[in-house]
Amino acid sequence: MTDDKTLYTARTLPFSPEEIYSAFASSDLLAEWWGPEGFTNTFDLFEFWPGGRWVFVMHAPDGTDYANTSTFENLEPNANIVIHHDCPPQFRLTIGLKAQGRGTHVTWTQVFENTQTARAVRERAGPANEQNLDRLTRVLEQARYPR
Template sequence: MTVKPEGKELVITRVLNAPRELVFNVWSEAEHLKRWWGPKGFEINVAQLDFRPGGFFHYNMQSPDGNQMWGKFVYQEIEAFEKIVWVNSFSDEAGHIVRAPFSDLIPLEIRNTVTFSENNGITTMTLSSGAINATEEERNFFEGMFKSMQEGFGATFDQLEQYLADHS
């Protein structure tokens, strides 16, 4: 069962000079994800990736100063080369959902949908993110973070764009 986000959603679209199949694959394989996912300058270590509905991606992110955070995707829907839907959370090393280490107001669960469409070898990727199972205070805080999230995802997608350029 897919849970719909509550409140407003963050929507980011990026046009990538790469075929849709390649763009989808870099979202679906651990060797790719660890090279571009996450904040700029962070090292990503994949604990586990089970890319299927009901499966999960469990990883840690280490900042340049050595701080670590764990994250987890739980995949809800996967349509090859078309769409990936997952619930994203901060987690502990065992994979249990925890509060973000930097704010108690970030919702525990964010539902994300990324879609891919291709035209002549150019892929348009659209990410939509919205809070689920969140309090009104958490939803308001999340929606207030859209500008900084756009910048953060922008930097992550810059890394994706460079990674794709190196692998097309």
């Protein structure tokens, strides 16, 4: 945590900003990698434009379903994605994409509505954010080098 309400993850991935942004913009690709290891997704609504809604269910490996509703607040192609998670726990996720050498430096900043919520989910959300980036990397590698 960088402050009482913010979780921050950053990593340089060996893909262009365009490739990474496309993995968010494509509902098929996003459904493959979104969430922690072992989770799958069912998207009910995916409106990838500023103000668009994203309604989906994350299916945990233990069979638990987690309903999610979010809004795409800001989309700057190949540079920035801002998502507001509209259901508990409420947070704003900002994904920054900056070309760096032959890859992209990805920043993943999750700001919760209050300190209590951030502390309550920190143990789970911190590793989950890293797992999201691991899964994104695998999906983009498979897209680049299909078997």
